[in-house]
Amino acid sequence: MKVIEVNDLVVGFGDKVVLDGLSFEVNKGEIFGLLGGNGSGKTTTLRTLLNFYKPTSGTALINGRRFDSEVTRVGYLPEERGLYVKERVLDVMTYFGRLKGVRGAAKWSKRYLERVGLADKMNERLEKLSSGQQQKVQLGITIIDAPGLLILDEPTKGFDPVNRRLLMDIIEERRQAGATIVLITHYMEEVERLCDRAILLKDGKARAYGTIQEIKKKFGEKSLDQVFIDIYGEEEV
Amino acid sequence: MLRADTSEVVRFEIIRTLKRVSFWVAALLLPMIIVGYVTVVSMIGSGADDALGERATLAGMRLGVWDEAGRIEPELLREQGVTVLVSEAAGRRAVADGVLDVAYIIPENLEVRIYFESSGVDFLTDYRARVDEWLHASTLAGLTPDQQMILTQAYEVESINLTDVNVHRAMGDLIAPLMGLVVFYALICIFGNRLTASTIEEKENRISEMLLTACSARSLIVGKMIALILLGFLQVAILAVPVLLAFMLLQDNPLEGVLGALGGVEFGLGTVFASLVLLLLSYILFTGLSMFIGTLVPTAKEVGAYSGIVMIGVILPIFFIGEYLATEPSALANFLTFFPLSAPISLFARLALGTIPLWQFWLATGVVALFAVIFIFLTIRTFQLGLMEFSRKLQFKEIIGGKQ
Numbered sequence: 001m002k003v004i005e006v007n008d009l010v011v012g013f014g015d016k017v018v019l020d021g022l023s024f025e026v027n028k029g030e031i032f033g034l035l036g037g038n039g040s041g042k043t044t045t046l047r048t049l050l051n052f053y054k055p056t057s058g059t060a061l062i063n064g065r066r067f068d069s070e071v072t073r074v075g076y077l078p079e080e081r082g083l084y085v086k087e088r089v090l091d092v093m094t095y096f097g098r099l100k101g102v103r104g105a106a107k108w109s110k111r112y113l114e115r116v117g118l119a120d121k122m123n124e125r126l127e128k129l130s131s132g133q134q135q136k137v138q139l140g141i142t143i144i145d146a147p148g149l150l151i152l153d154e155p156t157k158g159f160d161p162v163n164r165r166l167l168m169d170i171i172e173e174r175r176q177a178g179a180t181i182v183l184i185t186h187y188m189e190e191v192e193r194l195c196d197r198a199i200l201l202k203d204g205k206a207r208a209y210g211t212i213q214e215i216k217k218k219f220g221e222k223s224l225d226q227v228f229i230d231i232y233g234e235e236e237v
Numbered sequence: 238m239l240r241a242d243t244s245e246v247v248r249f250e251i252i253r254t255l256k257r258v259s260f261w262v263a264a265l266l267l268p269m270i271i272v273g274y275v276t277v278v279s280m281i282g283s284g285a286d287d288a289l290g291e292r293a294t295l296a297g298m299r300l301g302v303w304d305e306a307g308r309i310e311p312e313l314l315r316e317q318g319v320t321v322l323v324s325e326a327a328g329r330r331a332v333a334d335g336v337l338d339v340a341y342i343i344p345e346n347l348e349v350r351i352y353f354e355s356s357g358v359d360f361l362t363d364y365r366a367r368v369d370e371w372l373h374a375s376t377l378a379g380l381t382p383d384q385q386m387i388l389t390q391a392y393e394v395e396s397i398n399l400t401d402v403n404v405h406r407a408m409g410d411l412i413a414p415l416m417g418l419v420v421f422y423a424l425i426c427i428f429g430n431r432l433t434a435s436t437i438e439e440k441e442n443r444i445s446e447m448l449l450t451a452c453s454a455r456s457l458i459v460g461k462m463i464a465l466i467l468l469g470f471l472q473v474a475i476l477a478v479p480v481l482l483a484f485m486l487l488q489d490n491p492l493e494g495v496l497g498a499l500g501g502v503e504f505g506l507g508t509v510f511a512s513l514v515l516l517l518l519s520y521i522l523f524t525g526l527s528m529f530i531g532t533l534v535p536t537a538k539e540v541g542a543y544s545g546i547v548m549i550g551v552i553l554p555i556f557f558i559g560e561y562l563a564t565e566p567s568a569l570a571n572f573l574t575f576f577p578l579s580a581p582i583s584l585f586a587r588l589a590l591g592t593i594p595l596w597q598f599w600l601a602t603g604v605v606a607l608f609a610v611i612f613i614f615l616t617i618r619t620f621q622l623g624l625m626e627f628s629r630k631l632q633f634k635e636i637i638g639g640k641q
Binding site: 074077081091098 | 241242245246249252253438442443444446447448449450451452453456621
């Protein structure tokens with residue numbers, strides 16, 4: 001069953017074409033890697049899927065329709081991250097939880113904060129937390145309603161190895177629970193370890209697409225890191 | 238019935254605002270200043286009034302009078318303990334020597350002179366009043382009762398208005414819209430910046446993306462708007478309650494007479510209803526417009542220029558208030574009445590002055606409602622379009638055309 005369907009998607013801003021005929025699918029229950037260099041169109045793809053940008057042509061559908069927050073629940077951890085920094089951690093998590101229709105959002109948030117080592121910060125203002133701690137709060141907000149589709153845009157950016165491990169555990173848990181996960185990351189070892197399939201973008205076009213094994217096979221059984229370098233050229237990376 | 242996510246936005250926005258010290262400082266500052274001012278004025282006033290009152294009536298002062306023509310009734314002077322002088326020179330000398338405080342010289346030709354020694358606050362002392370009183374009372378004493386009634390205007394006059402206007406009702410029709418105008422003006426002054434900032438925060442702090450996967454832009458904007466309107470009414474209550482309490486609790490307060498006069502005022506339900514509807518719609522219009530400005534610009538710093546233009550538009554009618562006085566208002570008055578920005582104050586003023594036909598009032602109020610809806614719609618649209626514009630201002634053609 002397809003959770004995401006992108007068909008011949010073109011997205012432009014004025015004269016600039018950012019996505020140029022992009023097509024891919026994400027199946028239910030898989031972890032899908034959306035890969036590419038800076039400015040390749042990864043974030044634009046996600047934003048178009050989430051209806052923040054309009055397609056110039058083509059389609060970008062979630063569960064067979066354009067995304068509508070009133071109909072489809074998606075856990076989205078964006079690249080541009082921010083929260084109500086003047087508010088208390090628990091209040092903000094509870095607010096987002098309630099917005100997503102979670103009953104007992106405060107209770108869930110407390111349990112989550114205990115798990116990620118922020119129990120003593122729940123009554124602090126967010127601005128008092130380090131960026132890594134804020135990122136954990138954002139991740140909690142992303143998964144608070146146990147969404148069937150998780151979209152994570154560089155979730156490990158700024159995390160130390162311990163917290164990266166914690167995040168990987170959470171992603172694995174969500175996969176075990178049957179969630180579909182779309183992951184943007186620059187860490188190819190994470191992709192090899194976690195992802196079932198992936199797409200590699202350059203200049204808004206797909207340069208490689210398929211299971212991780214298929215991509216590696218296509219490029220002579222090289223590691224994903226090497227595949228990435230081959231596509232972008234060593235000097236660009 | 239509100240959608241669940243809209244209710245959550247309302248709840249969150251109200252609670253977090255009420256938790257802020259800055260809200261309470263802003264909310265209570267004005268009422269506290271008013272209460273403090275009334276208290277101080279009333280305390281100082283009661284002491285000063287006694288002193289000034291005594292000084293103004295010349296009570297306790299030693300007075301003398303030289304009445305060359307004998308116009309003043311001697312009995313009157315005796316009752317008041319006024320010394321009868323034999324000449325102007327004697328009076329002048331008595332004041333200079335400190336025997337008298339004031340000497341009144343009333344010559345045959347009525348070119349009255351008053352001698353006194355200045356104590357520095359004599360500008361508050363009405364020396365002339367006493368001589369007026371003496372001459373008036375003495376002249377009246379020599380007249381017939383009818384002549385006295387005519388000169389003292391003691392006769393009764395009954396005014397009968399054949400149009401049968403209820404005076405108390407007419408006052409109510411004046412007061413209700415004026416109160417609406419004052420409340421509207423106070424709200425936009427106190428809440429102007431907060432309204433504009435309410436949609437910038439999500440953009441400045443990069444919250445929008447996460448937020449709009451949890452709720453729709455419409456729920457967010459409508460929720461924020463409802464919260465701001467409720468907070469506005471809370472502000473009105475905060476402003477009104479302590480002020481009314483202060484005036485009611487303080488004795489001899491300056492409003493006592495006004496409150497007494499208001500006791501008989503009848504508020505016509507129609508005017509009160511019209512004023513309340515206009516107040517609500519005007520505040521929604523201003524809220525929508527302010528939030529729209531907030532969605533247009535990427536940061537709070539760039540709001541100032543737009544807000545200034547809006548405020549000028551809103552208060553423009555105040556500069557042309559004379560235009561509304563005529564039963565047939567000028568073209569300018571009519572333009573300002575139907576121009577969305579200036580309509581609220583124009584309508585309150587014309588409703589109070591009774592210079593607007595009912596159909597025109599409701600038509601112009603309809604314009605206010607229409608533009609309130611338009612600005613809410615534009616705010617939602619611009620918020621969605623400007624979601625990813627963290628440093629660029631949206632262009633008008635983008636809003637209309639929906640281009641990205």
